[in-house]
Amino acid sequence: MTAHVLTACQWILLAGCIGASIYTMAAALAMPFFSARHQSVHHGRASSAGAALRSAFFPHSRPFAQGGVSVLKPLCGAEPRLYENLRTFCEQRHGHFQLVLGVSSPHDPAIAVVRRLQAAYPTRDIELAIDTRVHGSNLKVSNLINMAARARHDVIVIADSDIAVDADYLDSVAAPLADPDVGVVTCLYVARGVGGFWPRVGALFINEWFAPSVRVAHATGSRRFGFGATLALRRATLECIGGFDALKNCLADDYWLAEHVRALGLRTVLSRVMVATDVIEPTFGALWQRETRWLRTIRSVNPPGFASLLITFPTPWLLASAALTVSFATRAGGHAPCVAMIASASATAVCFGARLLLHLRASRRARTFWRDLPLVPLRDTLIALQWLFSAFGSHVVWRGARMPVGTPAAGRGGQLDSFT
Incomplete structure (x- = not known):
């Protein structure tokens, strides 16, 4: 298989996997050293x-x-x-x-x-x-x-x-x-x-x-x-x-x-x-x-920023890049790996290592790291589902009060439309 026969959907998915792996590494490195101990x-x-x-x-x-x-x-x-x-x-x-x-x-x-x-x-x-x-x-x-x-x-x-x-x-x-x-x-x-x-x-x-x-x-x-x-x-x-x-x-x-x-x-x-x-x-x-x-x-408050959160959920992208790698390797039929397969395999490895590093740097102690490690895939997947769910709906519930979600009105007031 050669890279030029990939479908548009595969290219888009591969780009997303690469973007997510880069983001996850950036997130891991952005966390302060010794944040747990200090x-x-x-x-x-x-x-x-x-x-x-x-x-x-x-x-x-x-x-x-x-x-x-x-x-x-x-x-x-x-x-x-x-x-x-x-x-x-x-x-x-x-x-x-x-x-x-x-x-x-x-x-x-x-x-x-x-x-x-x-x-x-x-x-x-x-x-x-x-x-x-x-x-x-x-x-x-x-x-x-x-x-x-x-x-x-x-x-x-x-x-x-x-x-x-x-x-x-x-x-x-x-x-x-x-x-x-x-x-x-x-x-x-x-x-x-x-x-x-x-x-x-x-x-x-x-x-x-x-x-x-x-x-x-x-x-x-x-x-x-x-x-x-x-x-x-x-x-x-x-x-x-x-x-x-x-x-x-x-x-x-x-x-x-x-x-x-x-x-x-x-x-x-x-x-x-x-x-x-x-x-x-x-x-x-x-x-x-x-x-x-x-x-x-x-x-x-930030619709474009909300949309960009799509690449911040490591585990779903990690699974997607791993699936792409397996798919590319299978279709390659034993021939030399194509650029797409190398890219997807690299994204998988980087995302996996970066997610572990992020969990390590966010954990406050070794016991917490090992205790919560099995929760990481659940947590990432749950956030992805919540993000998808939150893209729809017009209200939130806060302290028992139902409040509408609107678009910020123009001007200094910064109020939300639909408040009545």
């Missing part, structure tokens, strides 16, 4: 190795303008490790900070957790905001609007409720804001499965697909991101974009906050600080709902 947040305690690593990254790290920081954390329900995660924010080394913890119902179970926190840290400035007013369609942003009036400092840090951090977190994320050209500082995160099998699978979604894809995009120059794990900005910058009211009808509020700031001509900084987040979905259905919501959100 991940600093383990069950709410800071690791000295992690602190030393960040000192190397931020040799002159200091609080922004030596001023105060207001941390806004919208809460909804008593998550499994809510107290432990909130406690890490109370143990910051920063000299002057305030915690504002907000709920939208006087009956929210998170209130008891906050009261316990206030009792455990009586010297910390911890304020509980209970406000039932609803602003717009995004209930998280509605909560932030109610909390914002209580923030007293010039630097605002917004962090999701399921985030755990190191003791020097506030110092590190506030430091880049000393540069007037920096508008937003955001953080990637390492996922921890809390519970059984499906939380482990969900953690792989973040650690071995989402985080590497962000690092690849960052390495190629993209700065169009913002993550709810951490968004740090100056109060004046927030006011310039219209405050949280500009986001009250946005599905991807974290992305749009950073996008509005970039529209002011200010830079987004991806901090080298990595925080920890919990994956708690106990069932396949709950995990599927959460991850398809993420993918549909990506589709809503």
